[in-house]
Amino acid sequence: MTSQRFAGIAGATAGFLTVLLGAFGAHALAPRVDAHAMEVWHTATLYQGLHALALLTLAQAAPGGAQRLRRVSAWGFVVGLVLFCGSLYALALDAPRWVGMITPLGGLAWLIAWSALAAVHWRN
Numbered sequence: 571m572t573s574q575r576f577a578g579i580a581g582a583t584a585g586f587l588t589v590l591l592g593a594f595g596a597h598a599l600a601p602r603v604d605a606h607a608m609e610v611w612h613t614a615t616l617y618q619g620l621h622a623l624a625l626l627t628l629a630q631a632a633p634g635g636a637q638r639l640r641r642v643s644a645w646g647f648v649v650g651l652v653l654f655c656g657s658l659y660a661l662a663l664d665a666p667r668w669v670g671m672i673t674p675l676g677g678l679a680w681l682i683a684w685s686a687l688a689a690v691h692w693r694n
Contacts, residue, residue, distance in 0.1 A: 581624070584621065588615055653675045
């Protein structure tokens with residue numbers, strides 16, 4: 571599977587899950603958790619949606635070289651989604667506080683992904 575196809579599928583899936591999890595948070599979760607947990611949930615869905623769009627941008631990047639950088643960027647965005655958003659969703663659902671130590675690792679994955687995406691566009 572090409573990195574562009576992977577990024578497109580991952581981006582569309584992340585976008586779908588953003589809508590699904592946002593609706594779940596607003597309708598099913600909100601009556602059951604406190605305001606802080608809802609704020610954490612909202613942050614997770616916001617960042618998930620933004621990075622879904624980043625993956626779709628990567629999928630639409632002009633074809634050409636820099637395939638390794640495209641793969642690094644795509645995987646960085648996906649790993650960031652799982653670690654950053656996943657840990658925030660877990661915290662909002664009352665996971666142990668140590669789960670919050672995972673969140674910055676997702677942020678680091680996104681920094682790598684954004685840097686690789688910039689390099690893809692620089693090379694094209």
